[in-house]
Amino acid sequence: MRSAKAKNFSVKDNQTNNFSTKESVTQSPLNHQNRIAKLVNNLSISKKIAWGYTLALSIAVVGTVGGFILGDYYQRQALIEKQEKWQESQLIRNLHAVLLELQAHQGKILVFTDLAHWQKERTNLIQHSAELQELWSELKTYVTQYPNKKISNFLQTYESSSIVYSQQIMAVLNQGDTSNLKPENIALAKKQLLTLTQSNIYIQLHESTDALDKLLETSEGNFQRKEIAVIATEKVRDRIIIISMLLSVAIAIVLAHYTSRAIARPLKAVHDVARKVTQESNFNLQAPVTTADEVGMLADSLNQLIQRVNTLLAEQKAEASRQLIQNEKMSSLGQMLAGVAHEINNPVNFMYGNLQHTNAYFQNLLMLLEAYQGKIQDDELDALAEEIDLDFIKQDLPKLLQSMQVGAKRAKEIVLSLKNFSRLDETEFHAVDIHACIESTLLILNNRLKKRITVVKKYGELPNIEGYGGALYQVFMNILSNAIDALEEADNEEANQEIIIATQCLDEEWIQIKISDNGSGISPEYQQKIFETFFTTKPIGVGTGLGLSISYQIVVEKHLGQLTCESEVGEGTTFAIALPIKRPNAHDNSAEYST
Ligand SMILES: Nc1ncnc2c1ncn2[C@@H]1O[C@H](COP(=O)(O)OP(=O)(O)OP(=O)(O)O)[C@@H](O)[C@H]1O
Ligand SMILES: [Mg+2]
Structure with missing residues (x-):
């Protein structure tokens, strides 16, 4: 900004200079006045005062000596x-x-x-x-x-x-x-x-x-x-x-008046702008830069300061509204998931609980049917048994009940995952089972994984850590969703598309989760930006560019952990999440693991 101003200033100067060279023969007194004013404006305050006194004293000395x-x-x-x-x-x-x-x-x-x-x-x-x-x-x-x-x-x-x-x-x-x-x-x-x-x-x-x-x-x-x-x-x-003495005194008075005005006026203008900015919180105001002296520099610095505050305020506002939107989104998503999980939970429990009884009842009924068949010989009943293929039913129904039980169990697990996932806006630290979190997330993402993507789990022994479970679900959901997106983007029919999830204890205080994919990879220039808010390479409506920035916030700011990324275009990407096992002191920035 300063340089732009300085540029304008010099352009103006040049214009005046060009004008004066062309019109040098017929220079009007006004032009001279402007040139002198410009020359004076370009002087520093100390020089203005020094020149003023030198002029007044010179006139006094020349007048007296000349006299x-x-x-x-x-x-x-x-x-x-x-x-x-x-x-x-x-x-x-x-x-x-x-x-x-x-x-x-x-x-x-x-x-x-x-x-x-x-x-x-x-x-x-x-x-x-x-x-x-x-x-x-x-x-x-x-x-x-x-x-x-x-x-x-x-x-x-x-x-x-x-x-x-x-x-x-x-x-x-x-x-x-x-x-x-x-x-x-x-x-x-x-x-x-x-x-x-x-x-x-x-x-x-x-x-x-x-x-x-x-x-x-x-x-x-x-x-x-x-x-x-x-x-x-x-x-x-x-x-x-x-x-000559009177003349020098008069000139000294005029110069003193001019110098004080030349210093005080722009200073007052700067002060007025500074006061208005603070009183009205109007950060679009700018102090006029009329001179190239110290006051001009002060006005320029004030303008830069105002602009910086303006930018910071705009960033703060954007961040606040982003947080608000995100919190509301997460809160309503959590409420919806909790509601759905609650509604499905009871019927699924009925089904799962009753299936065991149904199986027992079926076994009993089968026993009774066989007993009746031993006692009663009837052609009509035999024809009906043949028609309904009773032998097949006797063989298939237990299998059917077994698969229904497996399905109901899976539905129960999904409901549990949804219940866990719904705690997105929780505010309390609690014990979190990282593997359970990952499993629940995978369950929810199951339909996206399809048959083509293989998930390789290399789970190590992990203790429960102290953290926000719902927030960590979000982290795994974002990183795994990105991995699936990258694999879909690479869309290599022949390649074995896989996601490797590896967990391990780094030391007594830290655990690490690595999620790798062999998808499209991230170019080095984008690697610098992926954690920035709203940075996305996906089409509008597909990606918002919030996933990784929120994940970074959750891992680094909420859990005082570390989130890093390694990637190579065409090879794949690995995200490493390091989390402290015990809840670190909220402001303890020294909490850092060493590899
Ligand atoms: N595993 C990955 N492989 C390749 N690129 C990735 C991977 N993970 C993230 N990226 C890149 O980082 C960008 C930012 O990811 P981020 O999750 O923050 O936003 P997004 O996925 O684009 O949108 P959304 O807010 O819906 O998650 C992505 O647009 C993508 O270009
Ligand atoms: Mg994403």
Whole structure:
């Protein structure tokens, strides 16, 4: 059954597989769902749980790690950009400061007359001019590294003026011996510086300071935006982690719900069927086998169990009804035989008892007749005697009475056998004379034995055994009837058809009866089955197949004896019945004879 189910299951699977290969291009989501459901159904419970937890945990781990990696990546990018903007604004701020310083120092140097102050301002101017050049080239490098259109435009617009300005400052302030400046030198320098201050270059430098102011504003704005972006990326990272964790929890809940349902549902179905089967004693029910996991196996085992119980119950019912029919048959047969035996017994006894008197009376009458014949001579009487053939009557009547006596005696024996045989449903153990049983059975079967079958009796010395006489009659009747059937079936005109009945004491506890025939024999394959209930090779209406099964029951179960069969096709059959002399303990299975 299990294998048939498994077969169905796999056939279904194959059908689905075939279908899916044909339709592989246009697979609907429903198909996928079915395939996944089938795949899950084929998993064992432990695997279902393991896979469920692995999936939920994997999502949590992947989500968290992914969240960290993505968040970190974007945060790093944002930090780099923030750093870049910070560097940019620093450069612009420094440049702006240097330009302002330059303008301030240039103003001061024009008004200072004492040497010390002038010298100090001169140094400041030279230093800031150098710084201007340095910062300018730093800003240029920055723009080549991080292209920025506004800064590039600014550099292009004001580069020439700033370079020229710083070069001219250097040229004016580094003339002559700078360690020993004379007032006329200072006056000349002041004059040149004043000319520079009034030049377009200086005006452009001034404008560049304003332009830098705007650039600084923009750059600081950008820097602040980048700072906000860094905070935003932190938030995004946290959100990814939280969402993946929530997702894994949700999946874990869904999986837990599904797994518990996947386990509990079929279990409940199995439990319902088991309960219904026991409550309603309905053994035709079957638990649904929907999965190939442990629950599926459990349902399958339950189904097998139910089927086994069903079969056993059916066998039990058949056996019970068979027993009932048999008991009733035997009981009514016994009653009928007892009735017939009782009815025949009295007239047969009259006949048998009176025949002896009839014989004595006849002898007396014959004596009287002879006495009369000696005294009276009469022609008429002589003629009558001759007519009735008195001499023959005198000779034949004793013989006739003798044969009537033999017949009546046989009728008496048959009645006794019938009386014995009628005790078929007896329930008490009593002393049984096995030879008497066999003889009575043969007597009843006499008309079937006919002249062609010879019964050879090889009786040994047997004690009476403790048993059920009526039941043992049945055993001999069944085995002898089968032997006669086999001889009739062989129907060999020339062969000497015989039944040999041999009895012997095996030991102090056991006797044995062997009944052999030289009939058709039993083929080896049938020898295994002959003791089975309803096994018969005879046509319907002739054999019921109960004879040997009942005999086996009587010998083995009722008397704790043994019944065996040896046979060869065409040669004949021997049934050996071994019976314990003393009634063994009803449950003593150790009672066994050894040969
Ligand atoms: N002595 C025998 N020789 C050959 N076959 C035999 C012999 N005894 C029994 N069998 C085979 O065993 C079968 C079963 O015998 P059993 O007595 O149980 O049933 P049956 O004789 O067919 O029917 P019934 O119930 O009328 O006795 C017979 O049908 C027959 O084939
Ligand atoms: Mg029979």
